[in-house]
Amino acid sequence: MTDAKPVLHLEDIVKTFPGVRALDGVSFAVMPGEVHALMGENGAGKSTLMKVLGGIHQPDGGDIFVGDDKVTMAGPLEAKAKGIVFIHQELSLAEELSVAENIYLGELPRKSLGRVDWAKLADQTNAILKKLNVGFDARTRVGDLSIANQQMVEIARALTVDAKAVIFDEPTASLTDAEKVVLFDVIADLQADGVGIIYISHRMEEIFKITDRISILRDGQYQGTVVTADTDEESVTQMMIGRKLDLSRNASHHEIGDIALQVRGLSCGKLYQDVNFEVRRGEVVGFYGLVGAGRTEIAETLFGLRDPSAGQILLDGEEVRIHSPADAIARGISLVPEDRKGQGLVLGMNCRDNMTLPQVEDLKTGPFVAEGAEIAIFDQYRDRLDIRTPGWKQKVGNLSGGNQQKIVIGKWLSMHPSVLIVDEPTRGIDVGSKSEIHKLLRELAAQGYAVMVISSEMPEVLHVSDRIVAMYSGKVMRTFTSEEVTEDSLIQAISGLGDNQAA
């Protein structure tokens, strides 16, 4: 630690919402030229803290100092004016507007009569874009850019003002490795200029690669700050969840049965081409690749949400055409979708109704819904999956992420599938519940389900899979067994660098 003055200093911040103490005495300081990681499980208070810092919420107690001055943030523009810049996740863009308008959102340069100074706007924007070395210009419509490029637009916002501190919130969630390098360069440049950086991420490997210190929150409470070089993943995780975590590889191999699902030469336009793989009963097959590699699209095709342009799908050795999700369900395929809250659950409905949603048509006594049968189904899967809820009447929206995910899994298990496809099963779920979900997936395979797991997290695929299919831009690069896979070979395969030993 140096004796330099912190650029940004939070002291004893308290924020309460009705019934919840979201932040309870949080203090930490960011030095100039430092990359300071902020970590914590979901719901630990990271986003609340950032909203307090950005002036969207007012703290109930505590002080914020920028340099030597104590400040109260009245709003995001004021925070920006004081040199505190936020880089949000990609959802913070207006798709119909141009790149330039998005970068300068809220502070477009003006001429007389409140007119926008388009020439100045374009010049400033192009200067920034040049620094970022991207392939689009100021006039491009943001909606026409790839997700990764949209993220670069978001990052470009950090360069519009003379920043004192820049807060990156999960900036790499949708970046490719090449773009990550550009991002880390940008961060290094900012660092060299003496800017303090707060870096929020769940990805340990990034945290350990670029940060200097790590501050950890748990349940709204400040757990401490550690110097990155003096610590390791395990102890950071322990501070985050308060206990140790089982990070071992999947070791137990159980009985592998017949081929349940086979895919031959499956293509869907530009999304993916000539995909071959099979999934046996009792096996977990992991699909690993970058966002946009075509993994989710394959799952959607198998579930009847997309029509393949070529290729065959075989279920139990028999070729099938799947035209709709109803078709897929009838044939024993279930999909636990990527976006749990948007696609998997009706958040305002109670646990029981969510779980029986796909089969409520069949659960009837006369013209009425058979409540008894529904409760029986709910009880059965609550016990089997260990879903922790006060009762079936609880609204799903009130459950934790892990329990929500279990409800979705229970919903599909109750349809008695033979193939279970799980897309990003632990996205947005905290570390503790993650390992429970992993265990559950292993158990389901042991019970004879054929399980496909799509994931962007390497520890996850390594941990749960018997075999791993590595994908890169719509193509299967290689299939690994859990014995032969190494992190290096997997990364090479998904970056399109691997020795093309397609399985």
Add this chain to the structure above:
Amino acid sequence: MQPGTLSKALKSGAIWGFIVLELIFFSVAGEYFSLSDKAFMDFENMLLLLKQSAPIGIIAMGMTIIMVNGNIDLSVGATFAIAAIVLLDSMTWPIFAGLGDWVIPVAWLLALLVGTLLGALNGLIVWKTGVDAFIVTLGSMLGFRGIVFMFNGENPTSHLNWTLVDFAEAEFLGLATASWFLLIVTLVIWFLMTKTVHGRNAYAIGDNREAAVNAGIRVGPHMMINFAIIGFLAALSAVVFYSESGSVNPNDGQLYELWVITAVVLGGTKITGGAGSVIGTFGGVIAIQLLRKGLGHIGADTSTVNLVIGLILIAVLFLDRQLNIKGKEELKV
């Protein structure tokens, strides 16, 4: 050519293509069915059409900015009626008796002020309560209409001022007063939406409200200003129209909100906000007026006109959806 360029070009030009199609259809059909022997595309007829588009068109410009902003205003028809009553009735008030013809600008200002205030009131409620604009303006539509009926029961409110009528019926460079107002309003709102920071922020708010809030754009005041603008324009529309007619029925302006919204949607504004243009709306207004006039020209009655416009609206939205789907790769709903 990039993929999607064609559909984009089709979409932005679609309304004008539709207008050309209408012109051709009614000209040809008019040859066979029309009772008059004047051609449909007669120049006089087209000028009249522009004039008749004015009441809906002026409001539609305001509705464009409201809808781009991600809101909707159902109360414009009722605001229109209130402004009309204020305009005509205030000219008979004893305090203005000594003004002579100078009462006209005073009455105009009063009507415009009332419209602006009613609009701002809508905006203030949407801003401060956070209730959806649809619900707020549904309420104010009923409420404002109630005020209209409270004022004079079922009876019309009339006052004819001949100076005013002369002004309203005057022509300048071949265009009627109402047409001039429509063109000027279109130009001003176009300038507002494409050239000013306020206009661009309106797009940003409608497109991604959270992003706008995060960027420090004050969403509430922006929305209130836009509601005040549409209130002003609803009143301006009334001022232009009733200066000529001199008599307002308590039912006047009913269903205006729906015609206006139809024109805006036909003109390509996204119902969810964030995209749309004043020029497109202008096309939408002209297209609807052409359809009404054209169907009349070939002898269809008013009820048929409504049926046809309803069908076309649905067909247009369906087409728009089809153009937006990117082919077979698209996820099924």
